[in-house]
Amino acid sequence: MTAGRKRDAVLRLLRAEPLEIVARELSVTAADLSAWREAFLEAGAASLKARERDDRDEKIDRLQSKLGEVLMDNELLQAKVDRLEAGGGGPFWVAEVEAMSPAVSISTRRPYGLARVCRVWGVARSGVYRRRRPADAPAMPRRRPGPQGPMPDAALVEAIRGVLLASPFHGEGYRKVWARLRHAGLRSSKERVRRLMRENGLSAPVRTGRPTGPRNHDGTIIPESIDTMWGTDMTAAFATEHGQVAVFVAVDHCSAECVGLHAALRGTRHEALEPVRQGVAERFGAVEKDAATGLSIRHDHGSQYMSHDFQKEIAWLGASSSPAFVRAPEGNGCAERFIRTLKENLLWVRTFRTVEELRLALLEFKRTYNEHWLIERHGHRSPAQFRRDQMDTMPLAA
Template sequence: MAAETSPTTGRRYGIAEVCRIWDVPRSSFYADRRRADTTRTPIPAQRRGPKPAVSDDALLAAIRADLARSPWHGEGHRKVWARLRVMDRIRVARKRVLRLMRENGLLSPHRARTRDNAPHDRHIITEAPNLMWATDATQIATVQNGKVWLFGVVEHWNAETLGWHVAKRGDRYAAVQAVGMAIRNVFGHVSPSAARGLALRHDHGSAFLAEHFQNQIRFWGMTPSYAFVGEPETNGVIERFFRTLKEQIVHGRIYQTIEDVRASVRDFVACYNAEWLIEKNGLRSPRDARAAWHKAVMRAAA
């Protein structure tokens, strides 16, 4: 209104003077103008500062392409961000990848669970390999054989799967089979004291507390390390492995026989050790982390 020119006098009159002459409160004028502004099409917010080298549209397309080529399901933004940097040479902020995946519904569903402070220090990762392994068991349903047991052995240092065994009965003998495979794969033999000085973390399940199991691991030179009762996070390394395994090859699938389970677990373990990216490994696979550690040890010894 203040910019309009009167056709009679050729002069401009301000809002205050026009409202005084018309006997209209200025607050009413501004309120009416605000209502008129809300009916207009809002202008989308523009990004402040310099424009990034990779636009949001291009980055979103790269994220979708990475999720499509990945052999895994339900991965988080950190692994997508790491692969974009290493494989596609796209160097962007991690939080930007998180924002785009969240806005477009590409994040895997999860529940945030809070726990009270525990008497342990919540640190179960070792500084080097072959200091502590973890073992546990879980069940997988089949059509013809019912529920079968999967025993696993995982390295605390890099979360590498060292041994596993699938059996119809989840007893002490089946538990020993998984540990024996791990010892053979790492040390090359299962002779007495083959794993001397190595701690084995397990819970208070009957298969692991059995005299046969305890005597056998001591025969191999291992020391039992008991998880806290009612606190599965103290055996969290293998618990997290079982969660990943079930998300990838169990949930949503129907197995006919125990042999189908064995074949699927065998393929998953090989792919997991070679390709599954783990944050504590510097977003490297367990096999790559072990190779890098051996390379560093050889360099230090040279």
């Protein structure tokens, strides 16, 4: 008989129906019916004794769990004391840890576990795991997670090597390599290119900077349009016949395009004006009064740039002087970054006999840089391409 039918029979008895009549109708004995009734009443009484769980029960459970943790720690500490009293000084052996980890606590009836034994006994888990691994186990090759992609890693590495060899620049990082691969029709994720370059020793060298003080400004030096602000600065190079010579640069802050490059035996104020004059003649048509109206010249506080002659001539050209903060080279960061590129790709990798040879090399580098150097903030376009694109939108904006 099912539990439901038994329940219905008991309910009939509780409604004062005669026992013998119910037994006869259901074809069961009176003893069975009486036993069902007693069991039904006992179960109901037991269920009434139970109460709903509340916050006190949860607190009791937490305290019991915490007590169990403390008891297990004490048992391990007692085992450590017993070992020391027995003359077993010194650190625990890995075998002892392995033997104690699966042992069951007498207080909680739970195994101690490797993490607890190592923590209480002061043993590094890494040493235990190292012992578990066979010494002669072959190293598993690292597998990139996710799908393989349309091009295997080996083929993509060869494509990366080809890009690096074909590039006219040195020290390009994974972002520009990724962009050049996309320009060539090879599509892959930027992080995959980074990983493969790192694993195959193709990453660009990274120079770690030194700590600097608080920033003097939190703004930006990048204008919205070209020929609004130019940055100029000076660096040094070496010619075998003349020794150290001066190199002056001028860079457009918006497009990062080199607008002027010049080399001279002496770094005077008159030589410092030469890259600015080159840019004015090329971008504004001629070097004449008020030809560069609206242009701002960003420079540092070097004697060449703060001189009366330099300031007078840029004012005559119609440009305004915009000196950077003192001891804050990031204010002239566009020119500083271009000089780093110039050093890494020309001045530090080639030897020049005369200043004239250096000057011609600078003009050639200017053309190569403007047409082929990729700028990430311009969508990996070259400075010259960015200028052309912005020039195309100017009539539409007007």
